[in-house]
Amino acid sequence: MIPEVCLPITVIVPTYNDGGYLGEALSSILSQSTPPEMLVVVDDGSATADAEEIVTVLKAEKNIHTQIVYLKQSNQGPSAARNAGLKLALTPYVAFLDADDRMLASNLATMWQALNELADDYFGVYGTYCDLETGKPYPFADLDGCIAPDKVGKKGGVAGGVHTYLFRTYHLKSVGGFDESLVNNEDFDLIIRLLRTGLKCKGKVTTCFEKRNRMGSLSRPWEPLLAYNNTLRFLQKAEKSGYFTDKELVLRRRSTQMNYAKLLMKQGKEKEAVNIWHEVFKIKPSSIREFYHWVIYQRLRFGKKIG
Template sequence: MKISVVIPMYNSRNTILNTLNSVKNQTILPFEVVIIDDGSKDESVTVVEDFISVNSALNIQLVKQKNRGVSSARNVGLKLAKGDWIALLDSDDEWLPTKLERQIQVLNENPTIDFLGTNRNGEYFDKILWKKLGVLTRISPKLLMVKFIFVVPTVIFRKKIVLDAGYFDETQKYAEEGNYFIRIAQKYNCYLLNESLVVTGDGKAHFGHSGLSGNLKEMERGELKNLKDALSLKIINHFQYSFLVLFSILKYFRRIVIVKTRQE
């Protein structure tokens, strides 16, 4: 199994080294690491170049482009990836040492799985609304619209998916990964490994902090767009769309309350 790790990077001089060390410290190393610098204005590129110079055991490719956004950077990485599996990682997140080994083990034991995500920051899901979750649970596109289970740095998927499902929507700035994963789940066997193998955002709460996920209003707009796209793709019907829109808005207001309470 050849795994290509795709890492978009923008002004990440303070975090990218920890991210790369988390790849270096994997109990099973990937086939290659593709880093796309999205027009960084800080010393991110220098940090990566220095890391490459002293870590020849890792097959790292650094590609520089003008700033076009994270989706563009990820798409470039997807196109360059030579492995038969792709693992996504962001430049401010870290994998626990056994992340790839554990996913490879599950994939070898379950060859029908096309896409496998894990948990992060110590979380474990007993159930999501009506759906009870075990150690390994198939995730439908409708369930992804109820709760965004798959987080970018936790997932690994077959490269062939890209040839069919296409790429990230570069016109969508928020919740773009949700849009992509819902489209994939419509056609492929997507599973959650209910184990925490990734640290995101330095272990902070999943929303309400700086960065893209910190903009709650724009994130909500992105999620509502995803629901509209799902309706267009006939993943959901009009009744389900109306219910999910209402549910999403309620979640949005709940998040606002949580953030305000946290700030007090």
């Protein structure tokens, strides 16, 4: 049975210059069908006091039963911000939300019911997310158990983003939380490390939140080269640690390169995009997505107009 007042959950929200969106994100948490016991907002060195002012207003509202905590630190990135929030979490369960996304109204209650029924060797349950503009959910699979890392963060696999999970707090702390040397794919890394200890997860429970596809937030750097290099850093760790099969590692590297080329094209940097695609297509296309990129590459290579 769900508690009448609050769920034994801490929701952690890192923010960095997200004042225009943060209030909406926090309201979506506090207006849950059953709200969490604790909400921790970690300001990762924002240039303004917007986040603190938003939290101050919310704390003054009399009908809120959730304990709201505000913490400001120097800018250290999303992993450090989430770890700072995790240190303050006193509840047995923890969830995460980005400052520019919106949690759906019954998410916490639905996820808590699902996880509370599972044995302690389940580190968490996962759902999915939908695009804020289209409402289309991402097609993760309904899987249960100690899932192979190759399936993390992929269509037809398990969720890679931590925002789609409800976790048992002690399992997160047992693996040391987030790797603060990673800026991109730090959540994939966390899920994989949990699975590699032999722990389990279960999903797809529900649609958890609406995702705003906005580049430039704390967890979605806007600069293509920065995001590209940060993702390669994760893949280097993955190779060294043996996270993926050899085939999967190659596929993820190729996907990272194609995403980078696509972003370069949007910035009008066709020559740079061609150089990246040249590296990718030393191996022939092996999927419809790769073939689509290969066609663009060939047209640019031979001077044909795109579109």
